[in-house]
Amino acid sequence: MSDLLAALTLQAGYNAALVAIGAALLGFAAGAAGTFLFLRKRALVSDAVAHATLPGVGLAFILMVALGGDGRSLLGLLAGSAVTAGVGLLLVEWIARRTRLAEDAAIGAVLSVFFGIGVVLLTVIQTMSSGRQAGLESFLLGSTAGMLYLDAVVIAVGGALSVLAVWVLRRPMTLVSFDPDYAAACGYDVRRIDLAMMALVMAVTVIGLKIVGLILIVAMLIVPPVTARFWTERAGRVIWIAAGLGAVSGYVGAAVSASAPALPTGPIIVLTATALFLLSLLFAPARGVLAAVLRHRRFQRRVHRRQGLLALARGELIHDPLTLSVLRRAGLIRADGVATEAGRAQAAKAARDEHRWEIARLVNQDTALTGRYDGLTPIERVFTADQIAEFDRHLGPPRPVAGDAAGA
Amino acid sequence: MTPTMTTAARLAGLPAGLDLAAADGEALHPEAAAESPLSIRGLTVSYGEKPAVFSVDATFPDGALSAIIGPNGAGKSTLLKAALGIIPRLSGEVSVFGRPIDAARARIAYVPQRASVDWDFPTSVLDVVSMGLYRRLGLLRRMRSEERAHALACLERVGMTDFADRQIGQLSGGQQQRVFLARALAQGADLYLLDEPFAGVDAATERAIIEVLKSLRAEGRAVVCVHHDLSTVESYFDHVFLINVRRIAEGPVASTFTAGNLQATYGGRLAAGHIEQLRLGGGTA
Ligand SMILES: Nc1ncnc2c1ncn2[C@@H]1O[C@H](COP(=O)(O)OP(=O)(O)O)[C@@H](O)[C@H]1O
Ligand SMILES: [Mg+2]
Numbered sequence: 273m274s275d276l277l278a279a280l281t282l283q284a285g286y287n288a289a290l291v292a293i294g295a296a297l298l299g300f301a302a303g304a305a306g307t308f309l310f311l312r313k314r315a316l317v318s319d320a321v322a323h324a325t326l327p328g329v330g331l332a333f334i335l336m337v338a339l340g341g342d343g344r345s346l347l348g349l350l351a352g353s354a355v356t357a358g359v360g361l362l363l364v365e366w367i368a369r370r371t372r373l374a375e376d377a378a379i380g381a382v383l384s385v386f387f388g389i390g391v392v393l394l395t396v397i398q399t400m401s402s403g404r405q406a407g408l409e410s411f412l413l414g415s416t417a418g419m420l421y422l423d424a425v426v427i428a429v430g431g432a433l434s435v436l437a438v439w440v441l442r443r444p445m446t447l448v449s450f451d452p453d454y455a456a457a458c459g460y461d462v463r464r465i466d467l468a469m470m471a472l473v474m475a476v477t478v479i480g481l482k483i484v485g486l487i488l489i490v491a492m493l494i495v496p497p498v499t500a501r502f503w504t505e506r507a508g509r510v511i512w513i514a515a516g517l518g519a520v521s522g523y524v525g526a527a528v529s530a531s532a533p534a535l536p537t538g539p540i541i542v543l544t545a546t547a548l549f550l551l552s553l554l555f556a557p558a559r560g561v562l563a564a565v566l567r568h569r570r571f572q573r574r575v576h577r578r579q580g581l582l583a584l585a586r587g588e589l590i591h592d593p594l595t596l597s598v599l600r601r602a603g604l605i606r607a608d609g610v611a612t613e614a615g616r617a618q619a620a621k622a623a624r625d626e627h628r629w630e631i632a633r634l635v636n637q638d639t640a641l642t643g644r645y646d647g648l649t650p651i652e653r654v655f656t657a658d659q660i661a662e663f664d665r666h667l668g669p670p671r672p673v674a675g676d677a678a679g680a
Numbered sequence: 681m682t683p684t685m686t687t688a689a690r691l692a693g694l695p696a697g698l699d700l701a702a703a704d705g706e707a708l709h710p711e712a713a714a715e716s717p718l719s720i721r722g723l724t725v726s727y728g729e730k731p732a733v734f735s736v737d738a739t740f741p742d743g744a745l746s747a748i749i750g751p752n753g754a755g756k757s758t759l760l761k762a763a764l765g766i767i768p769r770l771s772g773e774v775s776v777f778g779r780p781i782d783a784a785r786a787r788i789a790y791v792p793q794r795a796s797v798d799w800d801f802p803t804s805v806l807d808v809v810s811m812g813l814y815r816r817l818g819l820l821r822r823m824r825s826e827e828r829a830h831a832l833a834c835l836e837r838v839g840m841t842d843f844a845d846r847q848i849g850q851l852s853g854g855q856q857q858r859v860f861l862a863r864a865l866a867q868g869a870d871l872y873l874l875d876e877p878f879a880g881v882d883a884a885t886e887r888a889i890i891e892v893l894k895s896l897r898a899e900g901r902a903v904v905c906v907h908h909d910l911s912t913v914e915s916y917f918d919h920v921f922l923i924n925v926r927r928i929a930e931g932p933v934a935s936t937f938t939a940g941n942l943q944a945t946y947g948g949r950l951a952a953g954h955i956e957q958l959r960l961g962g963g964t965a
Contacts, residue, residue, distance in 0.1 A: 311801065311802075406747075440819050440820065441819070443814045443817070443819065444814070446803075446811075447811055447814060449801070450797060450801050450803060450808075450811070451762065451792065451796065451797045451811075452788075453766050453792045453796055454790060454792055454863075456764065456765060456766040457765075457766055457788065457790035457792075457873075458785065458790075458814070458815050459785035459786075459815065459869075473922065475691040498741070504802060505802050505803070505804060506803065506804060506807060506848040507802045507803055507807070508803070508807075509802075510802050514864060519723075636733070643882075655806055
């Protein structure tokens with residue numbers, strides 16, 4: 273536990289602190305850039321892009337060795353991965369636009385072909401004399417062992433530029449995600465904005481290769497925005513909530529993995545993000561599962577209460593156990609099912625409102641108002657006191673409800 | 681003669697007072713076409729190998745309400761989208777107020793068909809209306825209180841102020857349509873293109889929308905609607921454009937919205953009895 277505390281407060285050594293800060297920055301950028309991927313419903317394109325980085329890593333290594341370097345320069349490897357990721361992205365776009373294949377088929381094709389080529393290249397590099405300790409396979413799942421100050425700088429600068437680009441392009445990207453036809457009519461070039469969106473995702477993928485790796489980076493892009501969506505109904509806020517959640521996931525995930533030597537960083541970061549997702553899924557106030565269940569139960573009880581009152585008014589027997597329990601708890605019927613004083617009064621009122629609605633539909637021509645009848649909305653909320661008095665003139669005096677109508 | 685027909689007569693280069701029935705769409709002078717808010721020449725659009733719109737010419741008048749009418753699948757939406765460059769065109773030219781469309785984007789507002797967006801999108805009603813200001817705001821400028829006030833005023837015009845903070849999916853179909861109209865109003869355009877604004881809306885919304893469109897006409901702006909309800913054409917519109925893949929007829933409602941032209945547009949799909957119900961003057965195209 274004290275190890276975790278030390279890691280969380282950046283006291284667990286230079287390397288661990290570097291990784292935690294780098295992971296937080298990466299999470300922030302990924303959450304922000306991933307928001308539009310999620311809103312545009314193109315989450316899986318990023319998976320194709322991520323897998324298309326692998327051949328680039330291999331080719332860059334081979335090229336750097338051929339030019340006499342040692343081939344392990346992070347900047348060089350990332351540049352190479354960006355090139356093939358870009359090619360993969362354009363290929364997905366081109367296949368979806370120019371052929372009869374849908375985008376999901378294009379994603380599947382590009383993802384597997386590029387990944388296959390990448391794996392072959394890594395195998396070839398293994399057999400090269402200079403390749404034995406290249407450690408390129410760490411780009412699959414990420415590796416933070418021996419992260420350098422320069423690596424953290426690459427992530428910080430790349431992440432900051434990505435976030436800046438998200439901020440600058442937030443309006444066109446929101447518009448294209450919500451209503452691409454309208455965006456095009458306003459003169460925005462939808463295709464270019466889509467490409468910019470994907471280029472951003474590509475940039476985050478490339479800078480995330482070191483820490484999270486290409487297989488799990490998709491989770492960093494998608495899970496925080498999906499989580500953020502539980503907490504707000506505004507796209508502008510989804511961006512920054514997602515960025516914040518991404519940063520927290522990166523930081524906490526890196527600290528947890530630093531506190532126990534056997535825990536891999538990338539997967540722990542993703543699991544942290546997933547934990548935040550599950551918490552939001554369950555407990556978010558408006559869109560969470562728990563809130564929905566509670567809302568539904570409250571609604572169900574309102575319906576049963578109303579139906580029970582109308583049954584009391586008509587003097588019918590009530591058999592439904594939920595209706596009986598709702599009425600009993602509200603003190604509207606006694607344990608033996610006989611209506612109480614309050615129950616009789618409310619039943620009379622419910623029956624009268626029902627009759628008022630019938631009259632309302634006859635005398636009031638405004639269907640926008642009478643159309644609001646749903647059996648639950650109190651009539652006082654739809655019509656004014658004067659209008660209701662008018663209905664009552666048609667109805668005659670109220671009728672009382674007998675006491676022994678319901679139950680046993 | 682209604683005031684709008686006088687506007688059209690002026691546009692057509694005709695002396696005021698001359699009956700427009702004499703000036704069918706194609707009789708417009710070339711210089712009048714150059715001034716037209718929306719002028720389309722030889723537009724062909726095709727999905728795959730089958731043209732949805734074939735070699736269509738159209739000239740819509742300024743300061744008037746125009747309807748694009750035709751059966752389902754006639755290419756009405758396609759015509760609007762291709763004119764706006766939302767979908768690519770195979771051939772044809774489009775000019776807006778006498779200029780190429782890209783030079784006149786700021787003067788155009790489009791209200792797409794309602795079905796085209798994701799209603800669970802995280803956006804409030806006021807956010808949607810603000811989208812009409814994005815072009816003017818550019819990339820970097822923050823939205824200030826005057827822009828917010830402008831967006832609210834546009835919501836007011838369609839009677840939706842009370843819903844400003846609602847998530848867009850929590851509205852009824854008619855309310856959503858009004859919000860889309862408010863977004864177009866926020867652009868402050870001179871030419872409004874609407875795709876079936878009255879489809880699937882309640883009577884109150886239909887009244888609210890047509891009032892706004894008439895007020896735009898009173899301000900001298902041009903409005904073009906794809907419209908499907910033949911019974912309201914005469915009371916709502918000044919000018920009609922009949923299309924079924926090809927252009928069938930175009931001109932003032934009084935002279936163009938005739939039983940003969942409708943028969944030519946709808947073919948067997950519109951029963952003769954239906955046309956009779958509209959009580960139109962006889963006349964063939
Ligand atoms: N995206 C599309 N892909 C293929 N065909 C389409 C597409 N959109 C419309 N069409 C076809 O083009 C024709 C015209 O469609 P549309 O312009 O939507 O008609 P309208 O708006 O008049 O009902 C129809 O036959 C329709 O099936
Ligand atoms: Mg249509």
